[in-house]
Amino acid sequence: MTETLDFPGDQPRPSGWLSPDQIGAVRTQVPVVYVDAVPVRVDECGDVVEVGLLLRVTPEGVMSRALVSGRVMFHERVRDALQRHIEKDLGPVALPQIPASPQPFTVAEYFPTPGVTPYHDPRQHAVSLAYVVPVHGDCTPQQDAIDLAWITPEEAVSEAIQLEMHGGAGFLLRQAMAHVGRTV
Amino acid sequence: MTETLDFPGDQPRPSGWLSPDQIGAVRTQVPVVYVDAVPVRVDECGDVVEVGLLLRVTPEGVMSRALVSGRVMFHERVRDALQRHIEKDLGPVALPQIPASPQPFTVAEYFPTPGVTPYHDPRQHAVSLAYVVPVHGDCTPQQDAIDLAWITPEEAVSEAIQLEMHGGAGFLLRQAMAHVGRTV
Amino acid sequence: MTETLDFPGDQPRPSGWLSPDQIGAVRTQVPVVYVDAVPVRVDECGDVVEVGLLLRVTPEGVMSRALVSGRVMFHERVRDALQRHIEKDLGPVALPQIPASPQPFTVAEYFPTPGVTPYHDPRQHAVSLAYVVPVHGDCTPQQDAIDLAWITPEEAVSEAIQLEMHGGAGFLLRQAMAHVGRTV
Amino acid sequence: MTETLDFPGDQPRPSGWLSPDQIGAVRTQVPVVYVDAVPVRVDECGDVVEVGLLLRVTPEGVMSRALVSGRVMFHERVRDALQRHIEKDLGPVALPQIPASPQPFTVAEYFPTPGVTPYHDPRQHAVSLAYVVPVHGDCTPQQDAIDLAWITPEEAVSEAIQLEMHGGAGFLLRQAMAHVGRTV
Numbered sequence: 042m043t044e045t046l047d048f049p050g051d052q053p054r055p056s057g058w059l060s061p062d063q064i065g066a067v068r069t070q071v072p073v074v075y076v077d078a079v080p081v082r083v084d085e086c087g088d089v090v091e092v093g094l095l096l097r098v099t100p101e102g103v104m105s106r107a108l109v110s111g112r113v114m115f116h117e118r119v120r121d122a123l124q125r126h127i128e129k130d131l132g133p134v135a136l137p138q139i140p141a142s143p144q145p146f147t148v149a150e151y152f153p154t155p156g157v158t159p160y161h162d163p164r165q166h167a168v169s170l171a172y173v174v175p176v177h178g179d180c181t182p183q184q185d186a187i188d189l190a191w192i193t194p195e196e197a198v199s200e201a202i203q204l205e206m207h208g209g210a211g212f213l214l215r216q217a218m219a220h221v222g223r224t225v
Numbered sequence: 226m227t228e229t230l231d232f233p234g235d236q237p238r239p240s241g242w243l244s245p246d247q248i249g250a251v252r253t254q255v256p257v258v259y260v261d262a263v264p265v266r267v268d269e270c271g272d273v274v275e276v277g278l279l280l281r282v283t284p285e286g287v288m289s290r291a292l293v294s295g296r297v298m299f300h301e302r303v304r305d306a307l308q309r310h311i312e313k314d315l316g317p318v319a320l321p322q323i324p325a326s327p328q329p330f331t332v333a334e335y336f337p338t339p340g341v342t343p344y345h346d347p348r349q350h351a352v353s354l355a356y357v358v359p360v361h362g363d364c365t366p367q368q369d370a371i372d373l374a375w376i377t378p379e380e381a382v383s384e385a386i387q388l389e390m391h392g393g394a395g396f397l398l399r400q401a402m403a404h405v406g407r408t409v
Numbered sequence: 410m411t412e413t414l415d416f417p418g419d420q421p422r423p424s425g426w427l428s429p430d431q432i433g434a435v436r437t438q439v440p441v442v443y444v445d446a447v448p449v450r451v452d453e454c455g456d457v458v459e460v461g462l463l464l465r466v467t468p469e470g471v472m473s474r475a476l477v478s479g480r481v482m483f484h485e486r487v488r489d490a491l492q493r494h495i496e497k498d499l500g501p502v503a504l505p506q507i508p509a510s511p512q513p514f515t516v517a518e519y520f521p522t523p524g525v526t527p528y529h530d531p532r533q534h535a536v537s538l539a540y541v542v543p544v545h546g547d548c549t550p551q552q553d554a555i556d557l558a559w560i561t562p563e564e565a566v567s568e569a570i571q572l573e574m575h576g577g578a579g580f581l582l583r584q585a586m587a588h589v590g591r592t593v
Numbered sequence: 594m595t596e597t598l599d600f601p602g603d604q605p606r607p608s609g610w611l612s613p614d615q616i617g618a619v620r621t622q623v624p625v626v627y628v629d630a631v632p633v634r635v636d637e638c639g640d641v642v643e644v645g646l647l648l649r650v651t652p653e654g655v656m657s658r659a660l661v662s663g664r665v666m667f668h669e670r671v672r673d674a675l676q677r678h679i680e681k682d683l684g685p686v687a688l689p690q691i692p693a694s695p696q697p698f699t700v701a702e703y704f705p706t707p708g709v710t711p712y713h714d715p716r717q718h719a720v721s722l723a724y725v726v727p728v729h730g731d732c733t734p735q736q737d738a739i740d741l742a743w744i745t746p747e748e749a750v751s752e753a754i755q756l757e758m759h760g761g762a763g764f765l766l767r768q769a770m771a772h773v774g775r776t777v
Contacts (some may be wrong), residue, residue, distance in 0.1 A: 053703065059254055066256050070243055072297050074256045074352045077548065081357055086672040087691030113256050117341065118334055120638040126777050138690055139639030141725050141773045143332040147590060148354060150302060150327075157300065159592065168258045170332060170352075186318055212592075219587035221693045222515060224580075270488040271507030304454040322506055323455030325541050325589045330510065331774060343776065344432045358507050396776075403771035406699060408711065408764075426621055438611055439619050440626045440665050442720045481624050483718055486702055488709065511700040516722060518670055526670065534667055536626045536722075538700060542720075 068165040075169035076122050077149055077210075079217040082191065083175045089221045092197045092214070094206075095130060096188035106190075108207040108214065110169070115214060119143055119170060127174060129183060131166040136178030143182060145170040146220040149213050160209030173217050194223035252349040259353035260306050261333055261394075262293040263401040264315060266375065267359045273405045276381045276398070277364060278390075279314060280372035290374075290389040292398065294353070303327055303354060311358060320362030329354040331402040333397050337394060344393030357401050378407035415441070436533040443537035444490050445520055445578075446477040447585040448499060449542045457589045461500060461548060461564045462574075464556035474558075474573040476582065477539070486536060489512055492500065495542060497551060504546030513538040513589040517581050528577030541585050560590035607692060609694040620717040627721035628674050629701055629762075630661040631769040632683060634743065635727045641773045644749045644766070646758075647682060648740035658742075660755040660766065662721070671695055671722060679726060681735060688730030698772040701765050712761030725769050746775035 059067065067073065080093035112128035113119060127137045136148050149163035149169040160169075182189040196202055198218050203211040218224060219222040243251065250256065264277035278290040295310035297303060297321060304323050311321045333353040335346035344353075366373040380386055382402050387395040422509050427435065435441065437444035448461035462474040481487060488507050496504045517537040519530035528537075550557040564570055571579040586592060605676040609636040611619065619625065632645035646658040663678035665671060670764050679689045701721040703714035712721075748754055750770050772775060 063254060067251055069299070070247060071251050071255070071299055072258045072301075074258055081693060083691075085691075086670070086676050087693050088672060089693050091273070113352065115253070115255055116336065116338070116341075117256075118638070119352065120331060120640060124638050134737055138727065139635075139637075141633060141635055141639050141641050141727060143334075143774050144328065144330065144695065144698075145332065146328065146696075146774065147588070148303060148327040152300065154300070159590070163323075168297065168303065168354075175690065175693060216587040216590075219584040220515070220696065222527070222584075222695050252514060264508060267507075267509055269507075270486070271509050272502050273509050302454070304456060308454050321452075322543065323451075325449060325451055325455050325457050325543060326514065327590050328514075330512075331772070343774070359506065359509060375582065400771040400774075403768040404512065404699070406511050406711070406768075431622060435619055435623050437667070438615060439623070439667055440669075442624045442626055470703070479722065482707075483621070483622075483623055484704065487700060487720065511702075512696065512698065513700070514696065516671060516695040516697070520667070520668065525668075536665065536671065538720075 052087065072166040072168045074113040075110060075151070075167040076113060076119060076126060077169045077171040077213060078123055078127055078137075079172070079214060080109055080135070080137070080174055080176050080180070082222075087175075089173070089194055089218075089223055091191040092194060092218075093131070093176070094190050094192060094197070095182060095186040096190060097186050104205065105207055106202060106210070107186075108210055109174075110210075123172060123174065127176070130186065131176065131180040131189065132183055133181045134178045135176045138175045138177065140172055140174070140204045141219070143170075145172055147171050147213070147216050149209065151208065158209070159212045162208055171213055171217070173221055194218050194221075198224055256350040256352045257295040259294060259335070259351040260297060260310060261353045261355040261397060262301060262307055262311055262321075262358045263356070264293060264311065264319070264321070264358055264360050264364070265405075271359075272359070273376040273378055273407055276378060276402075277315070277360070278374050278376060278381070278386070279366060279370040280374060281370050288389065289391055290386060290394070291370075292394050293358075294394075307356060307358065311360070314370065315360065315364040315373065316367055318362045319360045319364045322359045322361065324356055324358070327354075329356055331355050331397070331400050333393065339369065342393070343396045347394055355397055355401070357405055366390075369388060378402050378405075383407055416537070421552055439535045439552050440534040442481040443478060443519070443535040444481060444487060444494060445537045445539040445581060446491055446495055446505075446542045447539070448477055448495065448503070448542055448548070449589075455543075457541070457562055457586075457591055460465060460562060460586075461499070461544070461561040462558050462560060462565070462570070463550060463554040464558060465554050473575055474570060474578070475554075476578055477542075478578075491540060491542065495544070498554065499544060499548040499557065500551055502546045503544045503548045506543045506545065508540055508542070511538075513540055515539050515581070515584050517577065519576065519586065526577070527580045530576055539581055539585070562586050562589075566592055603759050610645075624663040624718040625730060627662060627703070627719040628671060628678060629721045629723040629765060630679055630689075630726045631724070631766060632677055632679065632687070632689070632726055632728050632732070633660055633773075636705050639727075641770075641775055642727070643743040644746060645683070645728070646742050646744060646749070646754070647734060647738040648742060649738050657759055658754060658755065658762070659738075660762055661726075662762075667739045675726065679728070682738065683728060683732040683741065684735055686730045687728045687732045690729065692724055692726070695722075697724055699765070701761065703760065709748060710761070711764045714760055719725045722763055723769070725773055728737055746770050746773075749777055
């Protein structure tokens with residue numbers, strides 16, 4: 042939930058992008074469609090051996106670990122949004138294996154009011170389709186991320202990592218590990 | 226995808242409802258979050274024995290069969306939207322068994338442009354979470370529906386019924402029957 | 410994984426039941442098909458409010474909490490096995506809502522060797538289809554269970570409860586809570 | 594459901610394989626755990642573009658199209674069985690993407706008695722976990738298969754292909770296409 046939804050103000054916006062005013066208005070009116078991707082490395086049997094977490098510094102200067110996450114644009118398919126956000130966050134040669142089925146492992150409902158669900162986003166009400174996505178290529182942190190760390194499933198669900206994730210992302214990560222049958 | 230999204234113009238709008246202008250503007254800017262529910266009767270082993278289809282007359286005077294479908298409002302949980310739309314379409318004593326898990330059996334992506342996906346809605350881009358929902362109580366068609374027909378899974382996937390469904394609803398119904406292990 | 414698979418030796422065996430010798434031989438040769446059910450109470454929106462755990466005393470005299478679990482018999486459908494084991498463990502008026510879809514939320518692979526998977530059963534290799542099953546009626550512990558406790562999802566995933574579950578049942582319970590979107 | 598479960602009689606059996614007598618006895622006593630894999634080619638967005646079907650000649654001389662299918666052995670994980678059977682049927686360089694999650698898209702229950710479920714296997718009661726598996730490498734038919742045909746999802750669900758599949762495999766293929774959101 043750390044994506045900058047607004048397009049940089051000093052460039053012409055491509056189709057599908059909204060101005061800061063437009064997205065601000067939408068966010069007070071309807072839930073926004075999102076995707077969350079948990080990037081993983083798998084062995085040849087499909088077993089998850091590592092999870093990729095982005096490291097970002099929030100505007101308040103706090104270090105925060107994040108999943109790949111972002112908005113689905115008007116007239117964009119969910120699978121295209123998944124691919125776009127993974128490329129945006131992990132680079133153009135991550136070689137993600139976007140799932141063949143659109144069935145997500147869960148739906149994360151981020152509410153602007155804390156406590157309604159386990160997920161929280163002060164900016165908006167987002168309904169996010171969550172997928173585990175194996176990546177086979179080289180991944181490098183992009184844009185505002187300062188690092189991409191590959192950790193074990195056991196580390197992913199540890200208290201130490203959970204404390205560095207915000208807005209319910211840690212909970213979603215635990216759900217992902219439960220879904221793939223690794224330690225919760 | 227037959228829901229009237231606008232609140233009737235001559236009444237004060239409760240929180241979460243948008244004016245026709247507002248929803249019209251939103252629909253050109255972002256995908257709208259929807260739920261689709263396939264109401265079913267099950268036997269004591271959970272096996273689907275009947276599927277409920279609404280019969281409506283479109284503004285063009287065409288008879289059309291429809292699933293329960295509708296928008297998720299701002300600050301509304303998916304499970305609350307499911308319950309609200311089932312009550313709206315099947316009446317207050319349908320006793321739906323809303324699924325314990327938010328994982329939908331599929332995600333139906335209704336595009337304003339036909340052919341991008343199997344689903345189509347000329348008014349908007351809707352991303353709809355689809356669920357099979359057993360109902361145990363009395364169901365009566367509400368509002369604009371002129372009938373509620375209970376048919377067998379075999380009838381549900383027949384050509385005759387498929388021809389009476391529009392915008393991909395027939396395809397979604399077939400997917401639902403495949404998901405519950407009944408004839409596709 | 411606490412079910413007694415053998416039929417009591419002093420009664421004629423109905424069709425589908427195996428003698429202790431027969432089931433003993435099978436268990437050394439092939440994986441055995443099981444079902445695991447997590448009985449839950451849900452509110453009218455389908456949200457899980459309570460989880461039912463059986464309390465048993467193991468042959469070694471240890472108190473142990475367990476899910477509903479048991480073998481699928483020859484020529485028995487999975488949904489019939491689910492219903493039979495829930496009735497066997499929770500009584501005849503539990504009114505379980507057996508899922509309409511056969512898709513389990515996970516597959517628990519109990520190995521006779523500890524550590525291959527998170528699940529362990531010293532007696533056998535069991536492949537268990539796991540379901541969350543809402544129950545609406547009166548539940549009373551049957552047979553060898555000395556109690557049936559209804560606890561909150563938060564308690565269900567707590568260390569205290571996890572320590573009282575064995576063979577990976579605690580892990581499976583956490584997976585179930587993750588699947589329904591409650592605390593993991 | 595066309596796998597030869599017996600190990601060739603003139604060779605020593607590796608661990609996990611049963612003699613024809615042993616597997617014959619087991620098959621009359623308990624359901625046998627199986628996996629079914631629908632091999633697919635996907636584009637870079639994960640969308641299914643082709644489905645792989647094996648062509649076999651039955652002992653009765655009938656041409657038959659089949660999915661990848663086979664038994665899970667004692668002390669074998671489901672994901673290892675999936676990989677083994679795909680290699681056995683498609684060759685050693687098929688590069689299958691075994692799913693990270695053990696959650697199957699459905700469970701196919703093959704009964705020795707026709708009509709209990711949509712699936713039928715005269716030899717046994719098999720409970721089969723079904724997965725869609727993208728393959729990225731070169732696939733060549735092995736053993737008793739005389740061809741491997743790659744067809745479109747539309748062809749896969751056509752009457753012509755359905756008539757060439759037996760025991761419910763055509764139904765399972767339609768379920769797989771429904772699951773990935775392609776035509777049913």
